[in-house]
């Protein structure tokens with residue numbers, strides 16, 4: 001048999017590359033608990049093959065170049081608590097304290113007479129207790145006990161006599177002090193009674209009785225009553241949390257809660273007030289993850305003796321997988337007032353910046369940045385998906401430069417308030433509606449190609465990152481304003497239409513950088529409704545209640561469920577509450593702002609007024625909504641078809657006018673500048689064209705027929721794609737408002753649109 005000592009002393013072989021070494025958690029912890037200079041480095045370094053791994057050390061994790069700090073540095077706690085940094089959260093916290101203080105004061109204030117009567121009832125006990133204390137002090141019973149203990153056969157009589165004498169003297173002195181104090185007290189009492197007013201006597205009597213009652217109070221008969229119904233909502237304490245955790249039925253957790261075992265649950269920071277509730281940070285025992293607890297949110301709420309929608313557990317992966325945050329709201333969220341939208345009454349949105357969509361459970365505002373993002377929203381039916389979609393579309397409508405394409409394939413009325421601002425709008429899932437959507441998507445693909453060409457043609461200093469900026473979006477002649485496509489119940493369109501899926505996937509991937517954003521919502525979260533190409537490219541993800549891990553990860557992203565981000569924990573009553581991923585580093589729980597249909601109509605009316613004022617009402621909203629142009633003809637073909645017979649050179653303004661006359665749906669509001677910008681990617685150069693009109697010499701920029709013909713011939717010869725697919729132009733372009741410079745007859749236009 002092996003000698004255990006030998007076994008202990010034997011230096012283990014270093015693990016082969018890639019071999020997994022099994023190490024017990026306690027061994028790891030033991031090691032981690034040792035200070036770095038207490039032998040860890042040296043002991044472990046013995047395992048090193050010195051030639052091969054010079055300068056390296058072996059730890060339980062294998063070879064490393066340098067040993068990391070034995071303990072990772074503790075995460076610094078924020079200097080200011082979160083509620084100080086957010087005005088609404090601060091107001092919430094402050095108002096809670098004021099309400100609480102007022103309630104406690106009023107509750108006890110009104111009961112003061114009752115409390116006094118209770119004290120008076122205890123006053124005789126107080127007198128007896130006081131007399132007992134004085135008697136004890138005066139008669140020194142301890143000394144008497146000591147002498148009785150010495151009254152034994154072996155005791156020294158001299159010591160006994162000395163102690164007896166000392167006791168007698170002490171008692172005599174103390175009795176004298178007691179007698180003098182009693183006489184003085186009687187005298188003072190009598191003088192007060194005879195010399196002061198009855199009011200003072202009454203006050204003193206009241207106070208004296210209260211003091212005597214206080215001395216005589218009993219632990220099992222409290223004088224004061226409870227101001228808070230502790231049975232309904234007990235204070236959130238460490239004990240309560242431990243009890244609740246113990247009721248979850250997690251074996252590993254229960255093991256560490258057994259009597260006699262070192263408690264595995266720790267509280268790294270004190271339980272504190274956070275917004276309208278309390279927050280606790282809990283370190284779960286090794287082997288238990290925050291996700292394990294989050295999954296049992298209902299049992300946790302039961303253990304904490306609170307309604308389900310008051311209890312919000314979350315994970316903190318910046319620290320470790322076992323760090324659990326529990327936030328308990330004062331009021332159940334399902335009973336709290338719906339969150340008001342800060343933009344409901346006033347305000348504009350710049351889609352390039354974050355805009356508010358609701359609050360977190362603590363009441364802090366949550367914002368979202370729609371620009372450059374593909375967003376997916378998934379949930380069970382009736383959880384608030386369409387309301388959120390409407391909110392996002394309304395926010396986009398409040399940016400007058402944005403072009404909205406709104407599709408409600410369920411055919412309900414929820415998105416109708418957006419009709420007055422939508423460039424493209426359809427509600428319903430008839431063949432017509434789906435064909436309209438498909439044609440629009442195709443147009444958007446061509447628009448995307450055009451946008452990329454325009455972006456490529458821009459100088460580097462104007463477009464350094466190769467994507468749309470606010471400045472570029474504002475130059476209407478470039479046609480790079482944000483386009484937001486909102487589709488509710490997208491699964492209706494995707495079913496049995498792989499071509500559409502492919503086109504939306506492509507737009508979802510490449511569109512955002514060119515300013516084309518999609519927001520897709522579905523109540524049927526599966527691979528058909530959210531194909532991998534779309535779900536894996538979504539930047540923003542919003543998941544309201546779903547039923548399982550697969551749906552959760554499909555909307556929020558792979559492994560989110562494992563990481564403890566579980567939209568399965570939401571209850572059916574948590575309407576409008578979901579996880580938002582992609583906006584910050586960590587997914588957050590959001591209570592989306594509630595906007596009913598009339599309020600949505602008011603916001604849409606405001607947005608429409610702003611668009612009208614800016615001259616940016618287009619497409620369906622402007623009453624021009626023929627079927628999307630699904631032909632493959634491009635602006636080059638259109639220019640050729642409107643070219644005036646016999647003319648060799650034509651001004652851009654005249655060409656714009658002719659295009660608008662022949663294709664009002666496509667070029668209705670175009671100017672010469674826009675036509676120039678549109679053909680720029682095709683290398684069509686402008687020329688100066690002089691004309692005499694009414695005896696006046698006018699010099700403007702325009703196009704030569706030969707140049708157009710050359711480009712068309714070139715395209716036919718070189719292109720293997722259908723003519724005009726990549727050169728085609730979007731349908732209804734808003735009229736130019738903000739950067740239109742009237743053409744001066746003699747001077748060349750400085751706009752870069754004129755080359």
Ligand SMILES: Nc1ncnc2c1ncn2[C@@H]1O[C@H](COP(=O)(O)OP(=O)(O)OP(=O)(O)O)[C@@H](O)[C@H]1O
Nearest residue numbers: 338381382383384385386387523575576592593594
């Ligand atoms: N932010 C919110 N706050 C409070 N209640 C909300 C919120 N959003 C939605 N609701 C409530 O939830 C109900 C359902 O919302 P909505 O119609 O958006 O659900 P849905 O998920 O789109 O349903 P469906 O899949 O059937 O279309 C609404 O009638 C509304 O009362």
